Amino acid sequence: MTVTAPAETVIRVRDVRKAYGDVRAVDGVSFAVEAGEIFGLLGPNGAGKTTTVEMLEGLRKPDGGALEILGIDAVHQPDALKERIGVTLQTAELYPKLTVVEVLDLFRSFYRRTLPTAQLIEFLDLGERSKALTRQLSGGQRQRLAVALALVNDPEVVFLDEPTTGLDPAARRSLWDLIERLRAQGKTILLTTHYMEEAEHLCDRLAIMDHGRILEMGSPSELVDRRFRERAIRFDSIAGIDDAELARLPAVSSLKHDGETTWLYTGDVPATIAALLALSEARGVEPENLTIRKATLEDVFLDLTGRGLRD
Amino acid sequence: MRALRAMTIANMRGYVRDRQALFWTLAFPLIFVFLFGSIFGGGSGSRTVAWVDEDGTPAAAALRAAFAAVPGVKLVDLDRATALEKMKSGDNSGVIVVPKGYADIVAAAATDPSRQVAVTFYVDPSQQSDSAFMAAYVSGVLAQVNLGQKPVAVTSHAETIQTAQLNGVSYLVPSILGMALMQTGIFAAIPLVADRQKLILKRLAATPLKRWQLIGSNVIMRLVIALVQFVLIVGVGVFAFNVKIVGSLLVIAGLAVLGSLAFTSLGYVIASLAKTEEAANGMTSAVQFPLMFLSGTFWPISLMPDFLQAVARFLPLTYLSDALRQVMVGGSAYAPLGVCVAILAGWTVLCFGFAARRFQWQ
Numbered sequence: 163m164t165v166t167a168p169a170e171t172v173i174r175v176r177d178v179r180k181a182y183g184d185v186r187a188v189d190g191v192s193f194a195v196e197a198g199e200i201f202g203l204l205g206p207n208g209a210g211k212t213t214t215v216e217m218l219e220g221l222r223k224p225d226g227g228a229l230e231i232l233g234i235d236a237v238h239q240p241d242a243l244k245e246r247i248g249v250t251l252q253t254a255e256l257y258p259k260l261t262v263v264e265v266l267d268l269f270r271s272f273y274r275r276t277l278p279t280a281q282l283i284e285f286l287d288l289g290e291r292s293k294a295l296t297r298q299l300s301g302g303q304r305q306r307l308a309v310a311l312a313l314v315n316d317p318e319v320v321f322l323d324e325p326t327t328g329l330d331p332a333a334r335r336s337l338w339d340l341i342e343r344l345r346a347q348g349k350t351i352l353l354t355t356h357y358m359e360e361a362e363h364l365c366d367r368l369a370i371m372d373h374g375r376i377l378e379m380g381s382p383s384e385l386v387d388r389r390f391r392e393r394a395i396r397f398d399s400i401a402g403i404d405d406a407e408l409a410r411l412p413a414v415s416s417l418k419h420d421g422e423t424t425w426l427y428t429g430d431v432p433a434t435i436a437a438l439l440a441l442s443e444a445r446g447v448e449p450e451n452l453t454i455r456k457a458t459l460e461d462v463f464l465d466l467t468g469r470g471l472r473d
Numbered sequence: 474m475r476a477l478r479a480m481t482i483a484n485m486r487g488y489v490r491d492r493q494a495l496f497w498t499l500a501f502p503l504i505f506v507f508l509f510g511s512i513f514g515g516g517s518g519s520r521t522v523a524w525v526d527e528d529g530t531p532a533a534a535a536l537r538a539a540f541a542a543v544p545g546v547k548l549v550d551l552d553r554a555t556a557l558e559k560m561k562s563g564d565n566s567g568v569i570v571v572p573k574g575y576a577d578i579v580a581a582a583a584t585d586p587s588r589q590v591a592v593t594f595y596v597d598p599s600q601q602s603d604s605a606f607m608a609a610y611v612s613g614v615l616a617q618v619n620l621g622q623k624p625v626a627v628t629s630h631a632e633t634i635q636t637a638q639l640n641g642v643s644y645l646v647p648s649i650l651g652m653a654l655m656q657t658g659i660f661a662a663i664p665l666v667a668d669r670q671k672l673i674l675k676r677l678a679a680t681p682l683k684r685w686q687l688i689g690s691n692v693i694m695r696l697v698i699a700l701v702q703f704v705l706i707v708g709v710g711v712f713a714f715n716v717k718i719v720g721s722l723l724v725i726a727g728l729a730v731l732g733s734l735a736f737t738s739l740g741y742v743i744a745s746l747a748k749t750e751e752a753a754n755g756m757t758s759a760v761q762f763p764l765m766f767l768s769g770t771f772w773p774i775s776l777m778p779d780f781l782q783a784v785a786r787f788l789p790l791t792y793l794s795d796a797l798r799q800v801m802v803g804g805s806a807y808a809p810l811g812v813c814v815a816i817l818a819g820w821t822v823l824c825f826g827f828a829a830r831r832f833q834w835q
Contacts, residue, residue: 271480
């Protein structure tokens, strides 16, 4: 965990709203991000994450509310803002007929203050592909180039919209490393994701969004602990045992069904398991795929919205 | 300025690496020049020359025999007025006139070396291949006739007239330049729509790059391509097919720039209306082909049926090609040059205005 120092607020969002016709894409969102944090917006597709971020980037105008980054009003001073932020969008396809170096140099020409191309290429480990056309890059390399383009002006704040969507696990890991190295350089990062592990792995703090609203905010462990002091016992639902019986098992505080899976939340795993096994044996059945784990953001999300993240 | 230059260079790289764009804007028009150039320009087959004998003597008949002896030339006997009329309508390559008193002067020249008689021939300088042929034909035959006579008794004198129809290549080179400028311009729509669809325009909007820099870089790139087309097409016309450029190169280049702007602005109108790259492709073709065939590119507008002539009157390429033909090869005017320029300028302003209002950036 990062050492808590008197932090300066870098991003301030207050009661921001944006509607498209009847759809309230963002419906009264407020949050603040401190300098040097990785802050995540976690939620399913259509939750309003991207709309929120694009308003912060000066790409969309809010219907109401205030957005301030580095003391700059994102609504009224977008030009001043754009010099000092870095951005990746969800699609990372950029100028298929230009090479990596050419695209970097092109973007460098837009800013007053820039990092050398060679340094960016080295930092993003794109050296071998620097002369390749961008359309020849793999998905992971393309995403790293997109991050490199977000860094050409050495920004203090970086926005990453779904940075690892569509990447294979190895490419995702390597991008996570990269984002952590950015934090180590002191950059403030706001990312959106619908991957629970990503939010858990990277974010110092996060906001869970659904239907244009923030449901809960805090560090990943706070979010889990706030709702679940217990551990979760998971097994395939058993037809012969009803919920009332499960709820009466020792130390069980709550239970949930997610499809064909049953979750028991308990303060005393051995006692609950022993009783569950005894009950199953008495009925002549056996709990299949029995696992025990600490509650995660997935559980938090399920608890908040009544559905899984990847619907 | 730095961003504008970098953006222009990036656009140029994208263009040079796009084989399809290269083909349509550079190779395609050159293929037309070569194709039509070899069909119309080679001077193969026989030429018809009108023979006007205003002397009517045996000496004049002897001269006619010398001219008729050249293979590949067909002499047609006519009076001067008819001969010039027929030349104007393109029926003969030139007119040769033997003046009254020819025999007398030739006879007198035998004793008095100061006497000379000039045979007049009519050419149209804009018909490069015909006029070059006539000059060579007349001087070649007269050199034989005068052989052994010192000093020379029969000389020649060239008169120029303007014929209604340009010969094939002279007509086509300006037309094809116009067509190529049109294609380069309206093809501006496709990369712009593609960049919007791929969210490249949105990504650029998140940088300090200004919209005028983005559009400016696009326009500059189109102008550079227009200049390359101008050099290539005019160069091939002049050096491979002997097209004679009668107007100022600066004026022609100015017209090329104006034409390029007019059709780039039309490209932006297409980009404002098309939602997808496929739609932009379709609309570009839908605009390109009628313009190509109805604007007098391959045949004069006066040869088309009346209802198509009415359509041609509203097509901007009609005025660009007409202006280029007037200035480059002295072609007859469909509309006065000033009118052509005014129409193209007005068209440019209207289209840019429409696109500025209607283009969706995201």
